[in-house]
Amino acid sequence: MSVMPVEKYRAVQPIDLPNRQWPGKVITKAPLWCSVDLRDGNQALIEPMGHDRKLRMFRTLVKMGFKEIEVGFPSASQTDFDFVRYLIDNGEIPDDVTVQVLTQAREELIIRTFDAIRGTKRAVVHLYNSTSTLQRRVVFGLDRAGIIDIAVKGTQLVKSLVHKIPDTEIVLEYSPESFTGTELDFAKEICEAVMDVWQPTAEKPMIFNLPSTVEMATPNVYADQIEWFIRNVKWRDRYLLSLHPHNDRGTGVAATELALMAGADRVEGTLFGNGERTGNVDVVTLALNMFTQGVDPELVIDDIDELRRTAEYCNQLPVHPRHPYAGDLVFTAFSGSHQDAIKKGLAARRKQNDVVWEVPYLPIDPEDLGRSYEAVIRVNSQSGKGGVAYLLEQDYGLHLPRKLQIEFSRVVQGHTDLTGKEVTSADLYGMFTKEYFEAKYPLEFVHHNTLPANSAGEESSITSRVKVYGETKEIHGSGTGPIDAFCDSLAKELGIDIEVVDYSQHAVGQGADAEAVTYVEMKGEGNITLFGVGRDRNVTVASLKAVASAANRIHAAAAAGAK
Ligand SMILES: CC(=O)SCCNC(=O)CCNC(=O)[C@H](O)C(C)(C)COP(=O)(O)OP(=O)(O)OC[C@H]1O[C@@H](n2cnc3c(N)ncnc32)[C@H](O)[C@@H]1OP(=O)(O)O
Numbered sequence: 001m002s003v004m005p006v007e008k009y010r011a012v013q014p015i016d017l018p019n020r021q022w023p024g025k026v027i028t029k030a031p032l033w034c035s036v037d038l039r040d041g042n043q044a045l046i047e048p049m050g051h052d053r054k055l056r057m058f059r060t061l062v063k064m065g066f067k068e069i070e071v072g073f074p075s076a077s078q079t080d081f082d083f084v085r086y087l088i089d090n091g092e093i094p095d096d097v098t099v100q101v102l103t104q105a106r107e108e109l110i111i112r113t114f115d116a117i118r119g120t121k122r123a124v125v126h127l128y129n130s131t132s133t134l135q136r137r138v139v140f141g142l143d144r145a146g147i148i149d150i151a152v153k154g155t156q157l158v159k160s161l162v163h164k165i166p167d168t169e170i171v172l173e174y175s176p177e178s179f180t181g182t183e184l185d186f187a188k189e190i191c192e193a194v195m196d197v198w199q200p201t202a203e204k205p206m207i208f209n210l211p212s213t214v215e216m217a218t219p220n221v222y223a224d225q226i227e228w229f230i231r232n233v234k235w236r237d238r239y240l241l242s243l244h245p246h247n248d249r250g251t252g253v254a255a256t257e258l259a260l261m262a263g264a265d266r267v268e269g270t271l272f273g274n275g276e277r278t279g280n281v282d283v284v285t286l287a288l289n290m291f292t293q294g295v296d297p298e299l300v301i302d303d304i305d306e307l308r309r310t311a312e313y314c315n316q317l318p319v320h321p322r323h324p325y326a327g328d329l330v331f332t333a334f335s336g337s338h339q340d341a342i343k344k345g346l347a348a349r350r351k352q353n354d355v356v357w358e359v360p361y362l363p364i365d366p367e368d369l370g371r372s373y374e375a376v377i378r379v380n381s382q383s384g385k386g387g388v389a390y391l392l393e394q395d396y397g398l399h400l401p402r403k404l405q406i407e408f409s410r411v412v413q414g415h416t417d418l419t420g421k422e423v424t425s426a427d428l429y430g431m432f433t434k435e436y437f438e439a440k441y442p443l444e445f446v447h448h449n450t451l452p453a454n455s456a457g458e459e460s461s462i463t464s465r466v467k468v469y470g471e472t473k474e475i476h477g478s479g480t481g482p483i484d485a486f487c488d489s490l491a492k493e494l495g496i497d498i499e500v501v502d503y504s505q506h507a508v509g510q511g512a513d514a515e516a517v518t519y520v521e522m523k524g525e526g527n528i529t530l531f532g533v534g535r536d537r538n539v540t541v542a543s544l545k546a547v548a549s550a551a552n553r554i555h556a557a558a559a560a561g562a563k
């Protein structure tokens, strides 16, 4: 016995479609896209768009490359009517873009719709009525014949009005609204009745839009319904098959993809999936899914942040931070192993200079969408050395040796465990500076004078000025090079016994601004081995500062251990 009232619900029955073909098909071409942001998206908003918002959305859609845009339901409101007129009267519609307008199959609404589109070059008149068993029963109280009559009469009226605006090419789109709740034989009957009136041709096809007005079943059922329709409805070459999926079960994108495999030609959807209830299908996700399969999406999405800002402004609704491709967090890795793999993947790519994109955990190159790598790796308590090193390298040019990455990531981990918060790249650099560059106590390097080794095999000697507990001292030493000589002077004159375990150096910046950064791993008091880091325009000074940094850190660690 379930605690949930499962008896209230009934499963959608599978479609009887022997030898279905769509599971073996692959999407190789973008469909005809039609944006319904300004209609289905708009009608679902808490605050529908006003003129300015509509215009910004329209111009954005045109710029993206939409060739068909449903611009409103002009018979429903003065705002929608005026907006369609504005677009036409102000030459906003490019020659290669067709506007689409929605109307119920009601006489006064159809007539008003024609007033709205007068003067445009080409328009899709989108006529709909509900056909599902449920709506026939509870909304219209009509039998099949009564519902067919609404569609046929509406089509006849549209046909009779075409000659009244001879300068406008009219394309008919008919939607058996709530198609997914309609018996397939009835969908066939009503669509064929509409075709009998309209008489489309292969040269001038009409559009059948088969909406998943409410997504009611798993995506394969929608694909079956589409393949069934294509197999069984007459005159396939005289209509374009359009999809209009919603996302009630959260599978709108999947359903659309499978329905395209089943043979659909066209998709109606919205940017980032705004629309009734859980939304219309998201055309940005669909297009980018195709793109990542090497299929030209035929939409320009090269600045996804700008698109998202536009959608958020026009809809007054946020795009979720985890929204595919567009969300704030989708190109961000916090976890250590992901960061490590991304860092290695990006480095391998740079080395190979390969065209094909293959980076672990990043199914798409953020740069293709106008997003940078900067935000890809972010650091919190789940992060490892790879992420920390990546940010310091990316933003501050520091190439930390592997063992130093491990050492410093412990410092970072201690901080993030304590605060529970994310650390920015600037925070990391601040921590690194404090830990290594500012480690000046008790020993601070001030100045040096080195005599290099000569050809007679004499060692180099160094005289350095240092501060010890704030007191300036001059110390002397000799060795195979400046570092060795400096260590010698520390041991002999100050009793600081440290030896170099590992050493590396690189330049940061270019030209007059270039600096050397030296990393020295040193062993000292109590066999403690730690890194010191120094930075200076002078290569030798950078190294001596690094030695002092290591000496101080070893001293601090030994003191902490002794407590
Ligand atoms: C799935 C979709 O998204 S469909 C699009 C839905 N969008 C909208 O509704 C937004 C804009 N709509 C509106 O502003 C209003 O509905 C209007 C102005 C178009 C019409 O308003 P009203 O005249 O008050 O009618 P209302 O929308 O309540 O429609 C109900 C009536 O129209 C009938 N009707 C509904 N849809 C249709 C249709 N597609 N074709 C013919 N008749 C229809 C209903 O049976 C009902 O008839 P009844 O009054 O005899 O019972």
Ligand SMILES: CC(C)C(=O)C(=O)O
Pocket (backbone or CB within 6 Å): 040, 102, 128, 175, 177, 178, 209, 211, 212, 213, 214, 244, 246
């Ligand atoms: C008018 C139709 C196509 C619609 O918006 C829907 O079914 O969702």
